[in-house]
Amino acid sequence: MKETILVIGGAGYIGSHMCKHLARSGYQPVVLDSLIYGHPEAVQWGPLIRGDIADAALLRRVFSEYDIAGVMHFAAFTCVGESVTDPARYYRNNVAATVNLLGEMVDAGISNFIFSSTCATYGEPVEIPMTEAHPQHPINPYGRTKLMVEQVLSDFETAYGLRSVCLRYFNAAGADSDGDLGEDHRPETHLIPLVLQTALGQRDEIQIFGEDYPTPDGTCVRDYIHVIDLSQAHLLALERLLDGQPGGPTIWATGRGIRSGRSLRRPGGLPGNRFRRQWPDGGRAIRRP
Numbered sequence: 707m708k709e710t711i712l713v714i715g716g717a718g719y720i721g722s723h724m725c726k727h728l729a730r731s732g733y734q735p736v737v738l739d740s741l742i743y744g745h746p747e748a749v750q751w752g753p754l755i756r757g758d759i760a761d762a763a764l765l766r767r768v769f770s771e772y773d774i775a776g777v778m779h780f781a782a783f784t785c786v787g788e789s790v791t792d793p794a795r796y797y798r799n800n801v802a803a804t805v806n807l808l809g810e811m812v813d814a815g816i817s818n819f820i821f822s823s824t825c826a827t828y829g830e831p832v833e834i835p836m837t838e839a840h841p842q843h844p845i846n847p848y849g850r851t852k853l854m855v856e857q858v859l860s861d862f863e864t865a866y867g868l869r870s871v872c873l874r875y876f877n878a879a880g881a882d883s884d885g886d887l888g889e890d891h892r893p894e895t896h897l898i899p900l901v902l903q904t905a906l907g908q909r910d911e912i913q914i915f916g917e918d919y920p921t922p923d924g925t926c927v928r929d930y931i932h933v934i935d936l937s938q939a940h941l942l943a944l945e946r947l948l949d950g951q952p953g954g955p956t957i958w959a960t961g962r963g964i965r966s967g968r969s970l971r972r973p974g975g976l977p978g979n980r981f982r983r984q985w986p987d988g989g990r991a992i993r994r995p
């Protein structure tokens with residue numbers, strides 16, 4: 707058995723896939739999750755500690771109980787629209803609680819940190835394809851919370867030697883190929899699960915947000931990367947730090963943008979096409995932040 711890795715948010719979508727991948731690769735994942743959004747049944751490859759990273763006493767207990775070689779952090783709030791309407795919730799959880807975690811890691815002498823950042827730290831692209839050097843001007847509070855943590859990490863490395871890799875990734879999609887895990891947000895706000903739920907008749911309708919983007923059908927473009935590929939990316943980043951190599955930011959994407967409007971084509975294997983394009987007021991679909 708290799709090292710023990712603390713996976714914060716390991717009961718969530720990407721975090722749970724990460725735990726399975728860690729276990730298969732010979733590591734022992736230990737999950738810390740508040741279970742606000744996580745699913746306890748998704749934690750199958752190691753212990754689950756229920757708690758919040760804002761709780762310093764809990765973190766101290768976890769760090770003294772386990773010999774933790776590295777921390778992977780997936781426990782952010784991620785709904786872009788909600789971050790606009792309730793930014794306090796996002797800055798408290800995504801920034802303040804994460805700074806608490808990092809401070810406790812420094813005190814415990816744990817110096818390897820893998821951070822799930824986001825391409826949302828870039829804002830509107832000024833050049834495509836984007837590289838790590840692309841200017842970072844996030845356009846919503848969610849993206850700003852992630853950028854702030856990236857900046858904190860840079861300062862913590864300089865001052866305390868806390869090394870980190872920030873994975874700025876695009877839209878996670880897909881599910882575990884054995885069927886053990888999948889995507890299950892409650893409430894669900896993500897495009898692909900919503901399309902599938904609509905096609906299955908579990909929802910009456912889906913709206914495509916925005917028809918005035920500079921694309922052939924006017925809908926927004928995203929780059930969807932498979933969650934298993936993302937797990938492998940996180941593992942490579944972790945092993946780089948465990949090998950003593952320097953960290954830094956890194957982009958993960960497929961390089962192939964897909965328009966939201968294309969998601970309304972009949973999903974493979976599902977009967978018929980339940981989607982009817984309809985706008986009650988005859989107007990255009992409004993963009994979401």
Ligand SMILES: O=c1ccn([C@@H]2O[C@H](COP(=O)(O)OP(=O)(O)O[C@H]3O[C@H](CO)[C@@H](O)[C@H](O)[C@H]3O)[C@@H](O)[C@H]2O)c(=O)[nH]1
Pocket residue numbers: 784785786823824825826875876877878895896897898900912913914915916926927928966994
């Ligand atoms: O009912 C819906 C839901 C979404 N969309 C659009 O579909 C695209 C994808 O949306 P969604 O699946 O909600 O993902 P994002 O808003 O792009 O955000 C995700 O992807 C980001 C990286 O791109 C991550 O940082 C976030 O955590 C993650 O929620 C966007 O253009 C949305 O406006 C719709 O048109 N209708």
